[in-house]
Amino acid sequence: MSKENLNSPFKIIISNGITYREDDPNTPYSGVYNWLTDDGSAVTSVYEDGFHVSQLITDNGLTRSKTLFRKDHSKEITIxxxxxxxxxxxxxxxxxxxxxxxxxxxxxxxxxxxxxxxxxxxxxxxxxxxxxxxxxxxxxxxxxxx
The missing domain is CATH 2.20.110.10 (Histone H3 K4-specific methyltransferase SET7/9 N-terminal domain)
Structure with missing residues (x-):
């Protein structure tokens, strides 16, 4: 999947399971990051203190999946x-x-x-x-x- 920005004016990096903004590699990222997959689906990911907590994938305005990530590395997926x-x-x-x-x-x-x-x-x-x-x-x- 490509990580072409939709409305996120920065890139993210992941190091040892923690997400950072590329322009601030010392502070775990908290916020929303939007990007497009190669097939054109829109992905909205939410991060708290560097941890990926949720992800929403939409295609032509329709929700395709929601994923909730937990710090214990388990996740709940709804399709x-x-x-x-x-x-x-x-x-x-x-x-x-x-x-x-x-x-x-x-x-x-x-x-x-x-x-x-x-x-x-x-x-x-x-x-x-x-x-x-x-x-x-x-x-x-x-x-x-x-």
């Missing part, structure tokens, strides 16, 4: 469909799914599943369009339990 409805919401820890993942179709909750270290662990529920439960399953280390 949106072409109508602006939530499609997927999940948590990532060390690059793997962790906690509850929600999957939607046309803004309606379709499935919830619990993950631990990237594997299904716990309850997985599939819903009917009216919100009633179609199926409830339990997993242990990615294996469906009877």
């Amino acid at each position: 949106y469909d072409d109508n602006g409805d939530i499609s997927i919401r999940n948590q990532i820890v060390d690059g793997k799914l962790e906690g509850m993942t929600e999957i939607y179709a046309d803004g309606v909750l379709l499935m919830t599943a619990e993950f631990k270290k990237g594997r299904k662990n716990g309850e997985c529920i599939v819903y009917h369009a009216d919100g009633s439960i179609a199926r409830r399953e339990y997993y242990l280390n990615n294996v469906k339990q009877d």
Whole structure:
């Protein structure tokens, strides 16, 4: 991805996981930084004390994804469909799914599943369009339990 500025009059650098303004490399950056990806999507990133705390990606005015970054290096990601409805919401820890993942179709909750270290662990529920439960399953280390 390129980091072409939209309305940020400066460049940023990242050193040892901390973000700085290129013109002030000794002070961790706090503020908003906007740029375009190679495919033309607009990215708005928010930083506090050098840490990336959130990112919003839009395409032609439509929100495509929101990411919240935590200091423990985990993140919450929400992906949106072409109508602006939530499609997927999940948590990532060390690059793997962790906690509850929600999957939607046309803004309606379709499935919830619990993950631990990237594997299904716990309850997985599939819903009917009216919100009633179609199926409830339990997993242990990615294996469906009877």
